[in-house]
Amino acid sequence: MKEKLQNIKDQALTSINESASLNELNDIRVNYLGKKGELTAVLRGMKDLSNEERPVVGQMANEVRETIEQELEVRKDKLSKVLRQKQLKEEKIDVTLPAKKMDMGHRHPMNIVLEDIKKIFIGMGYEIVEGPEVEKDYYNFEALNIPANHPAKDEQDTFYINDDFLLRTQTSPVQIREMEKQKPPIRILAPGRVFRSDEVDATHSPVFHQIEGLVVDKNITMADLKGALAVFAKELYGEKTRVKFRPHHFPFTEPSAEVDVSCVMCGGDGCRMCKGSGWIEILGCGMVHPKVLEMCGIDSKEYSGFAFGMGLERIALLRYEIEDMRLLYENDVRFLKQF
Numbered sequence: 001m002k003e004k005l006q007n008i009k010d011q012a013l014t015s016i017n018e019s020a021s022l023n024e025l026n027d028i029r030v031n032y033l034g035k036k037g038e039l040t041a042v043l044r045g046m047k048d049l050s051n052e053e054r055p056v057v058g059q060m061a062n063e064v065r066e067t068i069e070q071e072l073e074v075r076k077d078k079l080s081k082v083l084r085q086k087q088l089k090e091e092k093i094d095v096t097l098p099a100k101k102m103d104m105g106h107r108h109p110m111n112i113v114l115e116d117i118k119k120i121f122i123g124m125g126y127e128i129v130e131g132p133e134v135e136k137d138y139y140n141f142e143a144l145n146i147p148a149n150h151p152a153k154d155e156q157d158t159f160y161i162n163d164d165f166l167l168r169t170q171t172s173p174v175q176i177r178e179m180e181k182q183k184p185p186i187r188i189l190a191p192g193r194v195f196r197s198d199e200v201d202a203t204h205s206p207v208f209h210q211i212e213g214l215v216v217d218k219n220i221t222m223a224d225l226k227g228a229l230a231v232f233a234k235e236l237y238g239e240k241t242r243v244k245f246r247p248h249h250f251p252f253t254e255p256s257a258e259v260d261v262s263c264v265m266c267g268g269d270g271c272r273m274c275k276g277s278g279w280i281e282i283l284g285c286g287m288v289h290p291k292v293l294e295m296c297g298i299d300s301k302e303y304s305g306f307a308f309g310m311g312l313e314r315i316a317l318l319r320y321e322i323e324d325m326r327l328l329y330e331n332d333v334r335f336l337k338q339f
């Protein structure tokens with residue numbers, strides 16, 4: 001039995017010294033010390049020994065076990081160090097290698113134009129505000145002087161949630177919300193998404209963007225409106241840009257006008273873009289209707305104001321000479337990379 005133990009010890013130590021990996025080392029441990037291991041088998045046979053032999057063999061078996069365990073630890077440390085060295089060598093970082101090229105995105109052309117427009121109006125003291133996209137019928141129509149049976153309601157093919165709620169068809173309800181919230185002087189710019197039940201084509205989309213502006217204070221006149229929009233057009237399209245106001249009708253402003261700018265392409269001589277007219281329409285505007293002011297609790301004898309609204313898509317299409325609005329939404333990287 002002593003001989004057997006000696007053999008187990010010798011074999012085990014040899015295997016340990018020859019082992020080349022931590023997995024191999026673990027196999028050795030299981031083979032000798034595990035439940036079904038060789039040393040365990042010997043210990044199980046001890047019950048057949050005489051009373052004199054048992055403590056002697058027992059002590060020896062324990063010594064063999066301890067030796068194997070110690071050697072396993074020593075070898076494990078050594079192997080770990082070797083492996084670590086190897087890993088460090090293999091995974092060395094060559095700092096002189098050129099860096100991997102990162103694909104950086106950039107802002108969408110619509111966002112670029114929106115930021116520019118915001119900057120122009122912030123420069124004139126406007127505050128940027130937002131409102132909900134799911135809007136009350138009251139804010140979208142009624143409070144804007146468009147009662148239930150008004151024909152203007154027909155012109156806008158609205159997405160209704162139920163009788164009282166809808167997806168806003170314009171950013172104008174933000175004006176009402178702000179007039180209810182703050183007392184004049186008010187000077188706000190409200191950009192946002194709006195929705196209409198339109199078929200998709202080169203100039204229409206069921207989701208598009210508007211930018212709304214509103215100024216309410218004492219002694220605000222049409223001259224202030226013209227001045228503000230003239231400055232805006234020059235800032236956006238260049239110092240030589242001229243503006244033209246054409247009378248128009250909106251339910252929530254009186255008087256109302258549509259604003260044209262001299263063609264950004266030909267400067268007014270007439271070209272394909274302006275269809276030969278030399279002018280391009282960019283927005284609608286007017287003096288806030290006294291009824292709208294009154295509905296928001298603002299005394300229309302003391303205060304007056306102007307409002308304007310434009311389509312962000314239209315401004316972006318003009319600026320970049322894009323002919324089809326769908327390109328703005330398709331997220332084709334080949335298209336977007338050009339901006």
Ligand SMILES: [Zn+2]
Nearest residue numbers: 263266271274
């Ligand atoms: Zn032109």
